[in-house]
Amino acid sequence: MDARRDFDHDFEDATIGEDIEDLDGTGGGDDVAMINVDCGNNDDNFGDNDVLLMSALASGRDIIVINYCYPCLCCHYCLLQKYFVDKKSNKNCFVLFARELNICWNDNPQYWRWTTLKETSGEEIEVAELLQVCWLDVRGQFNGAVDLSPGIAYEIVFVVRMIKCQDFSLKLTIILPNSKKLTRNESLNEKPLGSWFDIQLGEFKMSPENVGTMEFSLEDHTELWKSGLIVKYAIIRPKEPE
Template identity: 55%
Template structure:
């Protein structure tokens, strides 16, 4: 694996719907004001149908074009991209690529051609995770076998104060798209943990501190199988440019155990 080469970027240029300098500008402006980032999003939306002649010749159908800003997203990733063929490139993005090894994955939702992200447990903020009496790290065989990556999951041994948090920049999401955030978890069989008496609280905090809250009863969930817990949803509009955070909490005096945390997924809502 090595950083993206200049000649690889040039060969992909015809696939893009806007010029590469515009994509790099999108990435570099992330540290500027929200107002400036809103302007960039408007520019991307206005130019999304302005295909170059070269791009039209290489990609005869919409489904073989990656999202506009995929190069900006992968700019600092230590990966090799399949630049010689639009189809191979898109298949690579559909499968997913690690922006941060074992921590953060970027992929493209095939049917909608939209940007998505997976934040694995090691990148999430888990209260008491450093205490081996409360949590332990373990590996699951069904996670990312095709990437030859040792992805770890976090198993809850027992806490009263359950708190899991994550965050992601929305500048890399697809404009005008309704997204949902979900945690992927598993409940161990009842002989290994006690019943949960209280529902967990799920918070989605959008830019400008707008907050959505919902509740989920884990006691009613199947045991021994991965399932998703929806945190919330939002539309990728200029007012939501910035950073979102998502949380799973339960602070009662009851001791809780048997929860296994795989990841959080940010994806378009079908």
């Protein structure tokens, strides 16, 4: 599976583009509604954003993008989450950037390094670079009832990069709201160096039994010291037809 498929090209522009004017490939922004939520401002009235969302829906905009941001030292604002409607499939998608993931030891500079990544649009985002750990553990969660389209088959994917050769195996897990656990293993041996690629955790259908909080994780708890992995984001997106 290729992280740079057309769908994700659209997402890249939506995530970091300037006013996402290239999201639909037309160079215009009339069909796009963007709502920015400043998570670092305690005075923000989230009700105002609800009003903006309802107004955007009523206006018939094709795409609605909601950015959840927080101020940081490395750049003006860093994205935490993104909800958007993919124009190609017309289905809801959800993204958790590295800062919103629960990465064990991420606050210890001996083990992880936070760096800014400048995308082609010029926008900067934060990514987590693994320096050295034995206990590799990256987790996230989201509420599918709020963010995903009913009846649609979804996949959860980590987008990562390897910057040095490492042969270790990842345990990938999804825990659905009904407590059903989906688990698979994937080796990082022979993964491309220096390029972003997908690690698919698994698939699920957004059905009534899956309404609620879902959890997912990427882990390797063996005694082997691991390094050279960069975590960019996790995306929950519609599964492409086979």
